[in-house]
Amino acid sequence: MAEAIAFDIAAELVTKLSSRALSQIGLWWNLKDDLDDLKRTVSTIKAVLLDAEEKSVTNNLVKVWLEELKDVLYDADDLLDDFSTEALQNDLMGGNKLMKEVRLFFSSSNQFAYGLKMGLKIKAIKARLASIGSEANTFGFMVRDRPVETSFMTKKRQKTHSFKDKIIGREDDKAALLKLVLEFESEENVYIIPIVGFGGLGKTALAQFVYNDKMVYDYFELRMWVCVSDVFDVKIIVENIIKSITGQAPDQNLEMDQLQKQLRDKIGGKKYLLVLDDIWNEEREEWVSLKELLVGGAKGSRIIITTRSFKVAKITSKCQPHVLKGLSDDDAWSLFKEIAFEQRHADSTNSAFVEIGKQILERCSGVPLVIRTIACTLSYKETEKEWSSFEDNELVRISQNDGKILPTLKLSYDHLPSHLKHCFAYCRLYPKDHEIHVQTLVQFWIAQGFVKQLNPIQSLEDTGFGYFKDFS
Numbered sequence: 001m002a003e004a005i006a007f008d009i010a011a012e013l014v015t016k017l018s019s020r021a022l023s024q025i026g027l028w029w030n031l032k033d034d035l036d037d038l039k040r041t042v043s044t045i046k047a048v049l050l051d052a053e054e055k056s057v058t059n060n061l062v063k064v065w066l067e068e069l070k071d072v073l074y075d076a077d078d079l080l081d082d083f084s085t086e087a088l089q090n091d092l093m094g095g096n097k098l099m100k101e102v103r104l105f106f107s108s109s110n111q112f113a114y115g116l117k118m119g120l121k122i123k124a125i126k127a128r129l130a131s132i133g134s135e136a137n138t139f140g141f142m143v144r145d146r147p148v149e150t151s152f153m154t155k156k157r158q159k160t161h162s163f164k165d166k167i168i169g170r171e172d173d174k175a176a177l178l179k180l181v182l183e184f185e186s187e188e189n190v191y192i193i194p195i196v197g198f199g200g201l202g203k204t205a206l207a208q209f210v211y212n213d214k215m216v217y218d219y220f221e222l223r224m225w226v227c228v229s230d231v232f233d234v235k236i237i238v239e240n241i242i243k244s245i246t247g248q249a250p251d252q253n254l255e256m257d258q259l260q261k262q263l264r265d266k267i268g269g270k271k272y273l274l275v276l277d278d279i280w281n282e283e284r285e286e287w288v289s290l291k292e293l294l295v296g297g298a299k300g301s302r303i304i305i306t307t308r309s310f311k312v313a314k315i316t317s318k319c320q321p322h323v324l325k326g327l328s329d330d331d332a333w334s335l336f337k338e339i340a341f342e343q344r345h346a347d348s349t350n351s352a353f354v355e356i357g358k359q360i361l362e363r364c365s366g367v368p369l370v371i372r373t374i375a376c377t378l379s380y381k382e383t384e385k386e387w388s389s390f391e392d393n394e395l396v397r398i399s400q401n402d403g404k405i406l407p408t409l410k411l412s413y414d415h416l417p418s419h420l421k422h423c424f425a426y427c428r429l430y431p432k433d434h435e436i437h438v439q440t441l442v443q444f445w446i447a448q449g450f451v452k453q454l455n456p457i458q459s460l461e462d463t464g465f466g467y468f469k470d471f472s
Helices: 002-017 020-028 032-047 049-056 060-092 097-105 111-139 150-154 171-183 203-211 214-219 234-246 256-267 284-291 310-316 329-340 345-349 351-364 368-379 384-397 406-414 418-429 438-447 460-470
Strands: 190-196 222-229 272-279 301-307
Touching: 032 049, 032 060, 032 111, 049 060, 049 111, 060 111, 171 190, 171 203, 171 214, 171 301, 190 203, 190 310, 203 272, 203 301, 222 234, 234 256, 234 284, 284 310, 301 310, 329 351, 329 368, 351 368, 351 384, 368 384, 418 438, 418 460, 438 460
Parallel strands: 190 301, 222 272, 272 301
Antiparallel strands: none
């Protein structure tokens, strides 16, 4: 992520170096020429950053170069913030020009000395950037245009996609699961159905598709959904099952014996459906200790498990797992077309766009998450040339191996405008599977200065909520 951060800092620096306050303070300390040189150097480096980002995926030397660039840009950014603070303090000082300069000279922080110190810092940063710039020549970076950021702000989707009630290409999978959930006669009161597949295939979406079906809703007395993920802690899972039933988390001071009793009271003798989403635990004993707490349901109860591991499927259930595969070519194209051409219906019949789109789709291996990510990125590209450029220059970064979806998500991140990158990166502070309250998250973004008030009529909170919707 260093390369994307480097571009964001470089873009911010160019803006700061163009500000009137810094120009005035630079003239006052005779530093304007140094600031102008710094601006030109940063702009030159910024022009090749897109090419550097792409090369860093396969070239470790370029990755190191970008880390060094990020470090010096952070130092330059801190320096300019220091300038801005000093300029603000000077503006707040009253009196005429002569009196102001006298006070400044005899103040505890002598401004002449301050100017000399800052001048030396600027020269040091210029030298570091010059060295980094000369290293860039050895890599042979090309000047490349950055994706236009304004398109994300000016274009809005006409509708959002809910993959809970409607997902493309999974009707047969849903029908097979509904048979197991509603019709299959099992000897066990609680029958366990694993859904297995690598990341991005839509295991969770398929489970939601079944979970929200009206027949399922009417058939079961209780429906519960718990995201398990990496940490398989029976106590935490039980607490989350109870929370899913009651809508409230149980008292944190309760011991395991008390929680077990609560759970048995809630599910005992009732026909229930429980989804345990994203299980990684492959230790049989830990699973057995949880299963023993869940067998008290009435006959016909079901547990759906989603997992990437066939071993998990084997230790949790006697039945054959439902193995999720990639979408068929027709379904993959339907999904791609629905998103990529959503705002430009005419292009969906344009042979040039269709041909490029189908070539791009071949690298997606039928994985819905990859298809949606790439199609969403292309939906903001206006011309055939932009689509071809994406195919020739960026698609090579995507692996065709099963389950290798991180390069695709990284590519999607690269195409976010800088203000959204900061907001997205901030979400890394939350632990995996943490339930994020949007209103609180937006307040944190505002406090960090990530939300910019472009429209005076719109509040920062409304702008922040707009940022959040741009991620959906």
